[in-house]
Amino acid sequence: MTAEISRHGRATEFLEGRAASRRRIAITTPEGVALFFDLADPGERLTAFFIDWVLWAVATVAIYFVFVFVVLGAFALSDKVGLAIAMSIMLFLAFAVRNLYFIHFELAWQGATPGKRMVGLRVIDRKGGPLSPTAIVARNLTREVEAFMPLSLLLSIGAVTGFWSHLSLVAWILLFSALPLLNRDRMRAGDLIAGTVVVALPRRMLLGDLVDSVVHYSFPERYLAAYGAFELQILEDLLRRPNAPDAAKVRREVCDKIRAKIAWTDTVADPDVERFLTDFYAAQRAYLEREQLYGKFRADKTEAAGFAGG
Amino acid sequence: MSDAATGAPLVLKSTQFRKAREEGWRELEALVARAEKRGAASLGAEELERLPVLYRMTLSALSVARSIALDRNLLTYLEALSMRAYLVVYGPRVRQASAIGRYLARDLPRAVRRARWHFLIALAALLSGVAAGYLLMRANEDWFAALVPGALAGGRGPDSTAAELRNEEIFAPWPGVVESFGIMANYLFSHNSFVGILIFSLGIAAGLPSLMLLVYQGLTLGAFIALHAERGLLVDFLGWLSVHGVTELGAMLLFGAAGLLLAEKILFPDRMTRLESLAAQGRIAAQIAIGAVMMLFVAGMLEGGFRQLVQPTGWRFAIGGATAILWLGYYALAGRRRE
Numbered sequence: 028m029t030a031e032i033s034r035h036g037r038a039t040e041f042l043e044g045r046a047a048s049r050r051r052i053a054i055t056t057p058e059g060v061a062l063f064f065d066l067a068d069p070g071e072r073l074t075a076f077f078i079d080w081v082l083w084a085v086a087t088v089a090i091y092f093v094f095v096f097v098v099l100g101a102f103a104l105s106d107k108v109g110l111a112i113a114m115s116i117m118l119f120l121a122f123a124v125r126n127l128y129f130i131h132f133e134l135a136w137q138g139a140t141p142g143k144r145m146v147g148l149r150v151i152d153r154k155g156g157p158l159s160p161t162a163i164v165a166r167n168l169t170r171e172v173e174a175f176m177p178l179s180l181l182l183s184i185g186a187v188t189g190f191w192s193h194l195s196l197v198a199w200i201l202l203f204s205a206l207p208l209l210n211r212d213r214m215r216a217g218d219l220i221a222g223t224v225v226v227a228l229p230r231r232m233l234l235g236d237l238v239d240s241v242v243h244y245s246f247p248e249r250y251l252a253a254y255g256a257f258e259l260q261i262l263e264d265l266l267r268r269p270n271a272p273d274a275a276k277v278r279r280e281v282c283d284k285i286r287a288k289i290a291w292t293d294t295v296a297d298p299d300v301e302r303f304l305t306d307f308y309a310a311q312r313a314y315l316e317r318e319q320l321y322g323k324f325r326a327d328k329t330e331a332a333g334f335a336g337g
Numbered sequence: 338m339s340d341a342a343t344g345a346p347l348v349l350k351s352t353q354f355r356k357a358r359e360e361g362w363r364e365l366e367a368l369v370a371r372a373e374k375r376g377a378a379s380l381g382a383e384e385l386e387r388l389p390v391l392y393r394m395t396l397s398a399l400s401v402a403r404s405i406a407l408d409r410n411l412l413t414y415l416e417a418l419s420m421r422a423y424l425v426v427y428g429p430r431v432r433q434a435s436a437i438g439r440y441l442a443r444d445l446p447r448a449v450r451r452a453r454w455h456f457l458i459a460l461a462a463l464l465s466g467v468a469a470g471y472l473l474m475r476a477n478e479d480w481f482a483a484l485v486p487g488a489l490a491g492g493r494g495p496d497s498t499a500a501e502l503r504n505e506e507i508f509a510p511w512p513g514v515v516e517s518f519g520i521m522a523n524y525l526f527s528h529n530s531f532v533g534i535l536i537f538s539l540g541i542a543a544g545l546p547s548l549m550l551l552v553y554q555g556l557t558l559g560a561f562i563a564l565h566a567e568r569g570l571l572v573d574f575l576g577w578l579s580v581h582g583v584t585e586l587g588a589m590l591l592f593g594a595a596g597l598l599l600a601e602k603i604l605f606p607d608r609m610t611r612l613e614s615l616a617a618q619g620r621i622a623a624q625i626a627i628g629a630v631m632m633l634f635v636a637g638m639l640e641g642g643f644r645q646l647v648q649p650t651g652w653r654f655a656i657g658g659a660t661a662i663l664w665l666g667y668y669a670l671a672g673r674r675r676e
Contacts, residue, residue: 038409039409039413054423056396056423056427057427058393058396058397060396060397060399060400060419062416062419062420062423063416064420119526119527121527122526122527122530122531135376136373136374136376137372137373137376137377137424137425137428138424138428139373149424151424153612153616155427156427157427157428158424158428159620160436161444161620161623161624162620162623164623164624164626164627165619165620165622165623168534168537168538168623168626168627169534169538169541171531171534171535171538172534172535172538172539173538216538216541219541219612219615219616219619220541220599220615220616220619220620220622220623221616221619221620221623222612222613222615222616222617222619222620228417228420228421228424229417230417230421231410231413231414231416231417231418232414233359233362233363233366233410233411233414234410236352236355236408236411237408238347238349238352239347241347242347245347256407259407260407260409263408263409263410264409267410309347309349310347312349312351312407312408313347313349315407316349316350316351316405316406316407317350319404319405319407320350320405
């Protein structure tokens with residue numbers, strides 16, 4: 028399983044700058060296919076939480092203003108009573124919105140909140156089962172203790188006095204915020220209780236196939252033994268980004284390197300570079316895929332040709 | 338010499354494979370994107386039938402692609418699409434209304450019955466707090482300031498006379514709809530829920546803080562009881578308290594029981610790993626905690642709204658007793674029938 032994923036995993040890590048240490052959890056579907064979910068980074072989760080926190084604050088303030096102007100205006104209550112009622116309902120709304128915001132969105136959007144969606148994160152069941160409503164409630168109830176209480180204490184830190192109070196506050200925040208860093212699957216306390224993990228689930232576009240049926244350069248097999256899958260996929264990336272800065276220059280260099288490596292004697296004029304590279308890519312992929320079907324997967328150029336790995 | 342032969346056809350297995358299936362992938366991608374945005378319920382009947390078909394097709398395409406294709410874009414696309422489709426296909430397909438019904442009729446009382454020993458431990462913690470608070474106050478009323486936070490005391494204390502307590506607290510006039518439902522009920526609910534969730538969540542810290550919080554709640558209550566008993570108001574005070582107190586204390590004990598469920602699996606994971614057993618138990622605990630929040634809402638209504646409306650102590654005991662019987666009956670009997 029891991030051998031299969033690594034057939035493009037290494038190129039993906041190289042090209043997208045993903046740390047090789049980025050943890051995955053493997054979930055085998057009932058159909059028997061293993062899917063590999065990338066765990067979300069603490070930074071990504073913090074970003075998502077911050078976005079949600081801002082949205083929550085804006086929503087609470089907006090509801091408050093609507094309430095004050097519409098409801099109190101309509102009933103024309105006296106100022107003092109009106110203010111007291113508004114304050115108490117405000118307290119209630121803040122509590123309700125804070126707790127329902129996450130629960131509502133994770134229920135309705137299948138494990139995503141607006142913040143998580145923007146960052147590309149999802150909550151999933153650790154075992155790959157359906158994400159049950161109770162799990163969503165469980166992981167969000169603890170937010171009150173993990174995030175909102177220390178946050179509000181932090182904002183009113185002037186009110187807290189004494190060495191021991193400060194120490195216990197700092198210890199509290201450290202304990203809960205460091206918890207995701209202390210376990211393998213980056214779970215916070217709510218995830219522990221609910222049996223969930225947060226994964227990064229980026230959207231991928233399917234781009235066109237680079238292999239045309241018509242080729243101008245053809246490369247017999249003796250030219251194709253030099254490279255492996257890793258180099259092929261780096262070349263693919265180069266061809267898929269024609270608008271990158273220096274694209275023309277880099278292509279010229281790559282073209283010359285390939286020519287030197289495979290001892291291609293003809294020169295390639297500047298306008299033909301892209302054609303040459305595309306055709307070489309097609310021929311190389313055809314060759315490597317055929318070899319792979321025969322059980323000879325070649326990871327990169329350092330691997331001996333004909334190695335029966337995979 | 339030249340190996341360049343213009344116009345030679347090149348056909349790859351992976352290209353043919355892709356051409357034959359690409360349409361299905363795109364269709365699945367559109368369905369999944371919509372389900373993610375508006376929920377699986379937004380898909381029509383026909384689309385719901387298509388979804389698992391397309392999903393299985395894409396999943397099998399992924400496993401074929403993993404072994405025959407070297408196109409990185411194709412592979413990462415299929416991986417990501419399969420993961421997203423998997424989560425939609427095997428995601429929860431519950432209607433919120435029916436889920437709430439099942440929760441109230443079956444899940445919640447069952448969860449509470451499973452935690453009956455935890456509930457009793459929480460009760461013991463609360464009662465020991467009450468006893469301690471009571472005894473300390475009887476020995477020396479100066480303890481009151483230490484046991485009851487200023488905001489909760491609301492001007493009551495060792496200096497209060499029996500008449501003050503009787504007229505301004507226990508038999509104070511009803512302040513009116515706005516004041517009682519609008520302000521008191523809300524404030525009490527928010528405050529109590531916060532304390533309750535704290536008791537629940539601190540179960541993660543092996544349960545000791547939860548128990549300490551329950552003892553502390555008990556201390557405050559015991560101090561109040563002693564304050565009134567000293568002034569010959571014990572029966573009237575208990576009646577006044579029972580209107581909402583049965584529901585409110587019941588909710589706090591449920592929060593405590595839920596917290597202890599968590600603590601139990603952190604301290605004594607059984608056959609499973611600590612994480613697995615915590616996850617299994619945590620969901621039950623969360624069900625209990627939600628039930629407790631609902632009870633607090635009821636308690637807030639009773640306390641803020643009705644308590645001062647019903648003045649005779651006998652009637653107050655009747656309301657308190659009725660709520661006790663209702664809650665006990667609900668948690669003991671509901672959802673016992675097998676499916």
